[in-house]
Structures are given as structure tokens and as C-alpha cells.
Amino acid sequence: MEEKIKAKIMDEKKMKRTFSRMAMEILERNREVENLVLIGIQSKGVFVTKRIQDLVKEMEDIDLPLGILDITLFRDDLHKKEHHPVVQKTEIDFSVEDKDIILIDDVLFTGRTIRAAMDSIFELGRPGSIQLAVFIDRGHRELPISADFRGKYLPTSRRERVNVMLKEIEEKDQVLIMEPTRF
Amino acid sequence: MKKTIFKQNHLLGIGHLSTADIDLILETAESFVEISTRNIKKVPALKGKTVVNLFYENSTRTRSSFEIAAKRLSADLINFSASTSSLKKGESLKDTVMTLESMNPDVIVIRHSAAGSAKYLTTFARSAIVNAGDGFHEHPTQALLDALTIKQKFGTIRGLKLAIVGDILHSRVARSNLFLHHKIGNQVNLIGPPSLVPREFETMGAGVYYDLKEGVKDVDVVMMLRVQAERGAGVYFPSIREYRKYFAITPEVFSLAKERAILMHPGPLNRDVEIDKTLADSDRSVILRQVTNGIAVRMAVLYLLKGAGK
Structure with a gap:
């Protein structure tokens, strides 16, 4: 599908402030950090998680463990897909048992990815709690899921797409709303 | 995604x-x-x-x-x-x-x-x-699991040299591996007694060797095949003892391969027939990883x- 930029929502500077605020909020609401771990969802959620991990280290000198979760095999639409979503690696080298998990992704949309991520985490053990942090919440939930920490609430139309661009893998940090060029 | x-x-x-x-x-x-x-x-x-x-x-x-x-x-x-x-x-x-x-x-x-x-x-x-x-x-999944093991060890499956040793004639494992490594451009040496190594594979670019020492020289991977007694392998060479003398892999022969070389075997093993038992259990062997x-x-x-x- 061809798409074009509809609007530029955030630039590098704004994104940096938002990341910092999210990191502070996570620490503010979780005073006991010994039990706290970060889990990022493949693939862009992992970069968002690394940013938050770095900021926590920078601001408070706390090292939070970071896990990577691939939810492909837990998707509820796997049987509907004609193409294979590439199965990426899950790397969680700590036990999730009784941990307070901050689950992190770039964009929260229908909530189905988060449902799959929670199912996947429970296959690994029984966490003490799971909190959800997303950089952009674009609405249109199809499941009873809401974010505990969100960088920005961005009302969108369903046919649009929110692109959180990160300089680790793209040319620069920015958040764009994309829309299809034709219907 | x-x-x-x-x-x-x-x-x-x-x-x-x-x-x-x-x-x-x-x-x-x-x-x-x-x-x-x-x-x-x-x-x-x-x-x-x-x-x-x-x-x-x-x-x-x-x-x-x-x-x-x-x-x-x-x-x-x-x-x-x-x-x-x-x-x-x-x-x-x-x-x-x-x-x-x-x-x-x-x-x-x-x-x-x-x-x-x-x-x-x-x-x-x-x-x-x-x-x-x-x-x-x-036996395609065997060749693929071998390739995965090689990839884990060397970080890539390309640019490598392999030796496959034993009963090539009756081995579907050897064929699948040969096809795979031929496709990705790796050099494959086939080694065994003349009765068990068809020269036809030379047309696919494989090297055919009847001398084990010559064939394993400087390879990255040594893949041993089982002597398949149930397929009548005994007809193709005079005795197991003679086969062992010329085609069993021992630490001395294995040392002719590259220093980082790994030893593979699709199993089941005939210990002390095609493979020296201490070598099978050594840290160079990836048999259980396979x-x-x-x-x-x-x-x-x-x-x-x-x-x-x-």
C-alpha cells in the first residue's frame, strides 16, 4: 500500500523529553526497583525499551534488566495471514517469576499485541505484576487494555498509520502520521 | 513487522x-x-x-x-x-x-x-x-539442522569447506548436505572407499577423495557418516576392520583439518567403527548439538x- 506523510507529530527534541518523562514516571510509581524489569516487544518496542533503560541509568544510576519478547507465535491472526511474519528472537535471561514487569512497545493500537505479549509472558512464569508503557497511544482499542505509562495520546483515523521512527534503525528520531494515497 | x-x-x-x-x-x-x-x-x-x-x-x-x-x-x-x-x-x-x-x-x-x-x-x-x-x-531436515549447527559455530554457513566421509553412495544425508552446500557455494570433499563414493558428484563441483588424510586437510567441517550395515554396506569393502583402518576419524587425522574445525555425525554412532570414541565426546564434536x-x-x-x- 502506498502512503504519504499526513503530519509530523514529534521531532527529536520532543521525543527526548517524552522518553525522559516516561522513565521518571516509571521510577516514581515503582519505588522498589529491586524487583523491576523491562521487557520490550520486537521489534521497535525493543529500541524504546533500551532508551528508557539508558535514561533510568543516566538519571538514577539504576541498572534495570532488559528482556526482549517476540509475540509472533502468539498472534491471534496468525491463521489469517498470507505472509509469514518473521519469527524473531525472544531473549529473556532472567526469571519472570514474581517480577514487576514493565512491558514496553512503540505504538498501542487495538491491544491485540499486548494480549499476545501477556500470554507469552505467562508461558515463562507468573509475574508479580505487569504494567504497560507505550510511546504512542493511538486509540481504537478492541480489547480491555490500557497503558499505565504513555508518551503521547494521539487520536487517529483507523486507515492511518503511526510511524515512530528511531535513529537506531532509521535516519532520524521523529513521529509521523501516514495515510494511504488512494482508497 | x-x-x-x-x-x-x-x-x-x-x-x-x-x-x-x-x-x-x-x-x-x-x-x-x-x-x-x-x-x-x-x-x-x-x-x-x-x-x-x-x-x-x-x-x-x-x-x-x-x-x-x-x-x-x-x-x-x-x-x-x-x-x-x-x-x-x-x-x-x-x-x-x-x-x-x-x-x-x-x-x-x-x-x-x-x-x-x-x-x-x-x-x-x-x-x-x-x-x-x-x-x-x-533427508532435507538433516541437512538443514546440520547447516544450523554450522551457522551457530561459525556465524555463517557460507565460505566454508566441508568433508563428508563414509558411505556416500547409500547416504541421503550426504546428498542433502551436498545439494545444500553446492547451492550456497561451499566446497565439499566426499571421502570413502571407491566402491562407496560415486565420481558423478564431481560434476557438481565436489572433490572425490579415497584418502581420508588428503580429504580432510584444511576443512572447517568434518561430517562422518554411519556405516550402514543394514543396507549391506559390508559388500562394498572387505571388512569393518579394514574400513576402520582407512576411514575412521581419529584425533590425529582430525588435527589435519582447520584448527577451529568441528566434527559432525547424523547418528546413530558406531563408536570405534567410523569414529574414535574419545573424539566423539570431545569439545570439537557437535553431535548432541545437532x-x-x-x-x-x-x-x-x-x-x-x-x-x-x-
Whole structure:
């Protein structure tokens, strides 16, 4: 599908402030950090998680463990897909048992990815709690899921797409709303 | 989300795969390795799918490897073995498969002594067919799990030199490996007694050696094959003792390979026939890693054939 930029929502500077605020909020609401771990969802959620991990280290000198979760095999639409979503690696080298998990992704949309991520985490053990942090919440939930920490609430139309661009893998940090060029 | 297309509806042999297919299977398998290290070794990707293991030849590791792979993907699995079912009562292969097909399975994994049997099934069956060994022809998942093991050790499967030693003539493992490494451009040396190493493979660019020391010189991978007594291997050389003298891998011979070289064997081992027992247990041997990787590769194959809307 061809798409074009509809609007530029955030630039590098704004994104940096938002990341910092999210990191502070996570620490503010979780005073006991010994039990706290970060889990990022493949693939862009992992970069968002690394940013938050770095900021926590920078601001408070706390090292939070970071896990990577691939939810492909837990998707509820796997049987509907004609193409294979590439199965990426899950790397969680700590036990999730009784941990307070901050689950992190770039964009929260229908909530189905988060449902799959929670199912996947429970296959690994029984966490003490799971909190959800997303950089952009674009609405249109199809499941009873809401974010505990969100960088920005961005009302969108369903046919649009929110692109959180990160300089680790793209040319620069920015958040764009994309829309299809034709219907 | 990255997407990709696996163009195959069946896995009949390495000969049918493109290098992109091979890379995709290995990449997917690498992600599946971790699942088998979990406390709960199960993901729901193939929930509600049925896999049939149809084995006309004895097999422990391949059959159980496919079984574990299917179960870790949450598929249901049924085993049919030649020794325990009506396969012995004289029913033809086609009738057996048509009967199984009436129970609506999604995948049939077949091992049969006739070359081409897996391909034959695709002419009338609706299920996805996976070749788990057809006669002397191919054993594609073995070559793929070998490739995954090589990739884990060297970081790549390209730019390497391999030696395959033993009964090349009767070995589907050797053929599948040769096809795979020929496709990706690796040099393969085939080594064994003249009666068991057909020169025809030279037309595929393989080196043919009758001297073990010469053949393993400077290779990255030494792959030993089992002396297949049940296929009448004894007819092709005078005695096991003589075979062992010239073609068993020992620490001295193995030291002629590259310093980082690894030793592989598809199993089951004939200790102190084709392989020195201390070498089989040494840190250069990746034989047990091959078994572990077999599960991840077979999970990847089942997932790519049936995991997404197919």
C-alpha cells in the first residue's frame, strides 16, 4: 500500500523529553526497583525499551534488566495471514517469576499485541505484576487494555498509520502520521 | 513487522529449495531454539493442526524429533510406524495415505525406503508433505539442522569447506548436505572407499577423495557418516576392520583439518567403527548439538508450511 506523510507529530527534541518523562514516571510509581524489569516487544518496542533503560541509568544510576519478547507465535491472526511474519528472537535471561514487569512497545493500537505479549509472558512464569508503557497511544482499542505509562495520546483515523521512527534503525528520531494515497 | 513468503507447499528435498528458502528456514529455526530452553516449552502457533508421522523405516531420533517439534508448536500428532500398523498388511502406499487423508491431517511427515516417495504423495494428497528420508535420495531436515549447527559455530554457513566421509553412495544425508552446500557455494570433499563414493558428484563441483588424510586437510567441517550395515554396506569393502583402518576419524587425522574445525555425525554412532570414541565426546564434536537443533529446524519447517494461513 502506498502512503504519504499526513503530519509530523514529534521531532527529536520532543521525543527526548517524552522518553525522559516516561522513565521518571516509571521510577516514581515503582519505588522498589529491586524487583523491576523491562521487557520490550520486537521489534521497535525493543529500541524504546533500551532508551528508557539508558535514561533510568543516566538519571538514577539504576541498572534495570532488559528482556526482549517476540509475540509472533502468539498472534491471534496468525491463521489469517498470507505472509509469514518473521519469527524473531525472544531473549529473556532472567526469571519472570514474581517480577514487576514493565512491558514496553512503540505504538498501542487495538491491544491485540499486548494480549499476545501477556500470554507469552505467562508461558515463562507468573509475574508479580505487569504494567504497560507505550510511546504512542493511538486509540481504537478492541480489547480491555490500557497503558499505565504513555508518551503521547494521539487520536487517529483507523486507515492511518503511526510511524515512530528511531535513529537506531532509521535516519532520524521523529513521529509521523501516514495515510494511504488512494482508497 | 517484517513479512516474508515461504514459497514452498511441501518440503521434499534441498534440491527444491532456493537459497532464500534455506536462509529463511535457518533464520526461523534460530528463533525457535530458545523455546526449547523454556520452563514451559510450548507456543500456540500450530494449535488445532494435525501432523501425521508416517514411518515405513525404523527411526528413533527423526521420528521423536518431529514429534517433539509438532508438540512444542501445540499441534496434535499421530504416529504410524511400519512395524505396528496395517502398513504391514500389504496395503499400498497410496491407499494408506488416502485413508489418512480422509482424517484431514494438515501435514504428513513420511520416511520410506523408495526414493521419490515424498514427491509421489504430492501428486494426490492435499496435506503438506515433509520428507523425513526417501531411500538413498534426500533427508532435507538433516541437512538443514546440520547447516544450523554450522551457522551457530561459525556465524555463517557460507565460505566454508566441508568433508563428508563414509558411505556416500547409500547416504541421503550426504546428498542433502551436498545439494545444500553446492547451492550456497561451499566446497565439499566426499571421502570413502571407491566402491562407496560415486565420481558423478564431481560434476557438481565436489572433490572425490579415497584418502581420508588428503580429504580432510584444511576443512572447517568434518561430517562422518554411519556405516550402514543394514543396507549391506559390508559388500562394498572387505571388512569393518579394514574400513576402520582407512576411514575412521581419529584425533590425529582430525588435527589435519582447520584448527577451529568441528566434527559432525547424523547418528546413530558406531563408536570405534567410523569414529574414535574419545573424539566423539570431545569439545570439537557437535553431535548432541545437532540433535538439539533438529527440533528447532523441524519446528521452523512445520511453522513455515502451516503457520500462516496456508
